[in-house]
Amino acid sequence: MYDLIIVGGGPAGLTAGIYAQRARLKVILLERELIGGQIALSDVIENYPGFPSISGMDLMAKFEEHARGLDLEIKIEGVESITTDGEIKVVKTTEGEYRTKAVIVATGAKPRPLGVPGEKEFTGKGVSYCATCDGPFFRNRVVVVIGGGDTAVKEAVYLSKIADKVYLVHRRDQLRAEKILQEKAINSDKIEILWSHVLLEITGEGGVDHAIIKNLKTEEVTTLDVHGAFIFVGINPTTNFVDVEKDEQRFIIANPKMETSVPGIFVAGDCRNTPLLQVSTAVGDGATAAFIAEDYIDNLE
């Protein structure tokens, strides 16, 4: 029987683990795949205060080291469901079952597919959702990046250092990314921004050969010769295993104390209905969730 189970080992979950361990709770952190979560796949993080420039993987290694230094128990194990048995929560995993007084859901979010023909077929064969994972395959080749937010623009800049040419296809006529990132993209002579365009289809023989795009203003359809397509058009929260109140995009709704609609189930980080998905905000969420969870557990006894 645990005091607290933390589901997810990204910035929010690891921060909650640090706080819970310092609070001397009997706690375990369960992570399905990768300690550090999505951010560990990020080329460079330059806005987590204290680290002017660090790779996502290195930053997450520091978080993990911090948590493990406090003896946080971490297991690689996927959570399938969370149910309640009176005041107790039952966490069913790929390996078995845990009983706990409280749960913090910190499962983050994953890239959203665009849903165009060819996308699924060529995933892993030229279509990618992670530039740092797959970018190196495209040395001296041509790639297209879809999207206009922070991730899309950051990854386009990253890819421009590897590929010969990067098309950045964005449906609007301005980018939503941080201005500092926009400048880097606009000033790069390897990046060509195709404003007001959408991707219609990805085609090829065995791998990606073409991206078919449409100009939303002129309706003109163009075929780009590319070897890879990187899609960054938003994210879907990983929240289907838990039955608490969610918004229409399935992000979990919480109050400022990170309490969900179910007492004893708390939320932190990118899977929460939050205005900003960043390491900085995930860390704040994780600290708050663990602090409030401790209070909840104390009051049960």
Next chain:
Amino acid sequence: MYDLIIVGGGPAGLTAGIYAQRARLKVILLERELIGGQIALSDVIENYPGFPSISGMDLMAKFEEHARGLDLEIKIEGVESITTDGEIKVVKTTEGEYRTKAVIVATGAKPRPLGVPGEKEFTGKGVSYCATCDGPFFRNRVVVVIGGGDTAVKEAVYLSKIADKVYLVHRRDQLRAEKILQEKAINSDKIEILWSHVLLEITGEGGVDHAIIKNLKTEEVTTLDVHGAFIFVGINPTTNFVDVEKDEQRFIIANPKMETSVPGIFVAGDCRNTPLLQVSTAVGDGATAAFIAEDYIDNLE
């Protein structure tokens, strides 16, 4: 005319500065006294993820370096008032006046006096609110610490490494501090915890000689021979210069987007009505406030 003025140079303000600078806003950060704020006075921080153990001053130096590396403009200047002139905010300081489209209030909070006889008289002469500032004066002497929260217990442990003996006077029969801190205090043979006691008065000739305390259960009054008294009984937010909605303790009320009751005035960190006052949460607040402020500024134009 500025896009954004950040008032306060602690963790929340510096984080907001990092984000605002990356968003290429025309921004200035105004700090009255000390870059880093109250946390810069803290002996050791062990729960800001990524830094397993670091002094408050060193951590804040890293934050400042990060912000200055992005060319954030920082001035040592106290803000006296914030008023509105249509959609424009007018920030009056000790040095002059600034006009800006938006303001983030990140002024933090300061130690709360206990209000007992002798406290004011002996402040700076044995009564202190900062162990790292004044602790070294008490080498091989005897001090009393008042309070039972994180700060009180952490500072008692710190003082026990300098002083010969530390009395920890707490009005309840259990501590509220993190368990890991409690254990350190309870296991120290230099710290004597006086449960269910309150401080009545501080007396002395020229400096602190005695702390007069009362047992709340037996009503018994005892006189402790001490050379110093450290008071950690909570904090007051620094919010009197701005007229926005506040709670009964004068912490500023905001929604999850850090918007206050006045459009264009945002809040972040310890001066906000938040469940947890930590570097981790201040960083999350600062990032969100800057992100939402940028959106607000964009929509003004």
